[in-house]
Amino acid sequence: MRKTAVAIVGWGNVGRACKRAISECSDMYLAGVVRRASSLKTEDPTLENTVVVSDIKELGDVDVALLCIPSREVPQRIREYHAMGINTVDSFDEHHRIVSLRRELDVSAKVKKTVSIIGAGWDPGTDSLIRALMKVVSLTGHTTTTFGGNKGGRSMGHTVQVKSIAGVKDAVALTLANGRGKQKRKVYVELEKGADITAIEKAILADDYFKNEPTEIMVVKSIDKYNTLQHSAEIERTGMQANQMYSVSGNNPEFTANIMVSSVRACINAYNKEDYGVYTFIERPIIDYLAGNSLDDKLEGY
Amino acid sequence: MRKTAVAIVGWGNVGRACKRAISECSDMYLAGVVRRASSLKTEDPTLENTVVVSDIKELGDVDVALLCIPSREVPQRIREYHAMGINTVDSFDEHHRIVSLRRELDVSAKVKKTVSIIGAGWDPGTDSLIRALMKVVSLTGHTTTTFGGNKGGRSMGHTVQVKSIAGVKDAVALTLANGRGKQKRKVYVELEKGADITAIEKAILADDYFKNEPTEIMVVKSIDKYNTLQHSAEIERTGMQANQMYSVSGNNPEFTANIMVSSVRACINAYNKEDYGVYTFIERPIIDYLAGNSLDDKLEGY
Numbered sequence: 001m002r003k004t005a006v007a008i009v010g011w012g013n014v015g016r017a018c019k020r021a022i023s024e025c026s027d028m029y030l031a032g033v034v035r036r037a038s039s040l041k042t043e044d045p046t047l048e049n050t051v052v053v054s055d056i057k058e059l060g061d062v063d064v065a066l067l068c069i070p071s072r073e074v075p076q077r078i079r080e081y082h083a084m085g086i087n088t089v090d091s092f093d094e095h096h097r098i099v100s101l102r103r104e105l106d107v108s109a110k111v112k113k114t115v116s117i118i119g120a121g122w123d124p125g126t127d128s129l130i131r132a133l134m135k136v137v138s139l140t141g142h143t144t145t146t147f148g149g150n151k152g153g154r155s156m157g158h159t160v161q162v163k164s165i166a167g168v169k170d171a172v173a174l175t176l177a178n179g180r181g182k183q184k185r186k187v188y189v190e191l192e193k194g195a196d197i198t199a200i201e202k203a204i205l206a207d208d209y210f211k212n213e214p215t216e217i218m219v220v221k222s223i224d225k226y227n228t229l230q231h232s233a234e235i236e237r238t239g240m241q242a243n244q245m246y247s248v249s250g251n252n253p254e255f256t257a258n259i260m261v262s263s264v265r266a267c268i269n270a271y272n273k274e275d276y277g278v279y280t281f282i283e284r285p286i287i288d289y290l291a292g293n294s295l296d297d298k299l300e301g302y
Numbered sequence: 303m304r305k306t307a308v309a310i311v312g313w314g315n316v317g318r319a320c321k322r323a324i325s326e327c328s329d330m331y332l333a334g335v336v337r338r339a340s341s342l343k344t345e346d347p348t349l350e351n352t353v354v355v356s357d358i359k360e361l362g363d364v365d366v367a368l369l370c371i372p373s374r375e376v377p378q379r380i381r382e383y384h385a386m387g388i389n390t391v392d393s394f395d396e397h398h399r400i401v402s403l404r405r406e407l408d409v410s411a412k413v414k415k416t417v418s419i420i421g422a423g424w425d426p427g428t429d430s431l432i433r434a435l436m437k438v439v440s441l442t443g444h445t446t447t448t449f450g451g452n453k454g455g456r457s458m459g460h461t462v463q464v465k466s467i468a469g470v471k472d473a474v475a476l477t478l479a480n481g482r483g484k485q486k487r488k489v490y491v492e493l494e495k496g497a498d499i500t501a502i503e504k505a506i507l508a509d510d511y512f513k514n515e516p517t518e519i520m521v522v523k524s525i526d527k528y529n530t531l532q533h534s535a536e537i538e539r540t541g542m543q544a545n546q547m548y549s550v551s552g553n554n555p556e557f558t559a560n561i562m563v564s565s566v567r568a569c570i571n572a573y574n575k576e577d578y579g580v581y582t583f584i585e586r587p588i589i590d591y592l593a594g595n596s597l598d599d600k601l602e603g604y
Contacts, residue, residue, distance in 0.1 A: 025441070095604060099604070126435055126438060129435060132591070137428050137557050137561060139563070139564070143603065239552075242550055243550070245547070245548070248545070250440070250541075258441045282587065284587055285586055286431055286435060287434065287585050289434070290437060290438070295401060295404070295405070296401055299400070302397060302421075
């Protein structure tokens with residue numbers, strides 16, 4: 001079987017973790033990494049023996065591009081890659097925009113004969129699948145998702161957003177449980193010289209990522225001691241016929257990367273069946289995300 | 303949208319629970335119940351206002367038959383119903399036979415243009431999907447499933463098997479945790495007059511359902527005080543990038559019925575797409591199991 005050629009687009013925490021995840025999968029290989037032209041000259045020992053380009057066209061045939069860029073840049077990048085006939089996987093994280101994004105991009109994907117799996121991270125993504133499955137087990141009931149527990153976890157989307165604000169030198173945005181099914185944010189910000197903290201606070205609190213949850217902002221000299229890559233979630237469904245609980249905890253970019261890389265398979269499976277279009281994580285059969293050459297492989301431990 | 307006509311085949315605990323579950327679903331209705339001819343005359347207040355027949359043909363058009371019969375009768379019944387052009391859903395529970403059953407029946411399903419979802423209970427079934435999903439989140443790792451906890455839970459398949467042995471008047475087979483990822487069985491048996499307990503014990507211990515786990519058999523005057531409908535499972539995956547846990551507990555026939563009835567939707571969705579064939583639970587997209595008329599409905603709370 002031909003191996004799938006995968007490109008990593010963006011070289012942040014998730015992009016790096018995707019490289020590790022691809023190396024664990026014998027059915028695909030890393031064709032190269034796409035970075036901003038301005039970053040190409042940066043020395044980076046983790047990119048040794050890796051082709052690094054600023055335009056995906058330079059990589060030749062790429063079956064699937066893993067979009068490891070900020071969520072807000074994802075829609076435009078999908079459009080560009082679809083126009084080139086390249087399939088994509090991303091972990092777009094704005095829940096309320098997923099359905100409209102899927103609808104909008106699905107049209108051109110079908111014309112261009114490409115496939116995208118969008119929102120293929122953990123939440124939205126695998127957690128969404130858990131929530132759907134819990135409804136199947138208990139038709140009536142109430143589901144809550146609680147992030148971060150008492151210690152809090154680093155939200156990648158929120159952190160990237162704060163870092164993009166002018167005057168912010170570095171930042172980490174934590175999500176903490178705030179009672180069952182509710183959360184609050186703690187943002188640690190390291191400022192550039194002469195930065196206007198009032199304007200920065202205003203920009204954070206007005207942003208879609210923060211405006212619906214209690215958010216505490218703290219200016220610190222260095223974010224080092226507040227930084228972490230850990231995160232966690234707990235999903236509970238109480239119902240008439242059954243109670244269910246699912247929890248996940250670990251290194252956020254690492255397990256996000258696992259999910260994205262597994263989604264490469266679902267993407268290629270859809271492409272090979274000519275099921276062109278844009279799909280959320282729960283719209284493809286879970287068997288299509290698994291490694292293995294045969295039904296027996298994939299159903300092992302079923 | 304036309305409602306799906308569903309038949310319940312078998313009127314044990316799961317069949318009864320399926321009636322309740324169907325009544326919660328506005329997209330389907332109960333066309334009738336199929337029972338053994340010898341049971342048709344039995345008075346049963348739970349069957350009031352319900353059409354009861356001994357041959358499914360008497361019900362007219364049935365879209366999907368829910369096979370609520372012992373697992374070992376399932377393969378033959380699927381064959382019969384496929385020949386009549388009727389789609390089926392079951393909760394066949396013999397893990398090691400699922401892949402071969404799927405392969406074997408898939409051929410004739412494609413010829414007869416029917417769809418079956420097999421093993422659509424909780425284990426195999428929704429637990430299998432959880433195990434698959436956990437592999438996606440953590441590519442490397444170790445997964446264990448522990449059933450019944452310390453108190454134990456009533457296994458339906460095991461109980462049905464013991465009850466089918468000559469000389470057994472009534473029985474309940476419990477599954478208890480026996481350390482992480484391992485289980486043991488406790489079987490309470492009420493005997494017919496003059497029954498040969500040595501032969502019964504031999505029959506239990508030699509059966510595929512019991513032969514691989516420590517099994518304790520106790521003869522009791524009445525199983526009433528040992529009986530329960532509760533069961534539970536805990537699935538854990540520890541891995542390099544993440545730890546995950548899923549637990550489910552509740553009324554076994556009731557949540558099994560929820561899963562089977564949700565699978566009616568996946569069955570009809572496959573049928574409408576002309577994806578004829580036999581599928582395990584994880585081979586159809588989870589979105590196809592959900593209620594709702596639109597993508598927005600189904601992705602609500604995504």
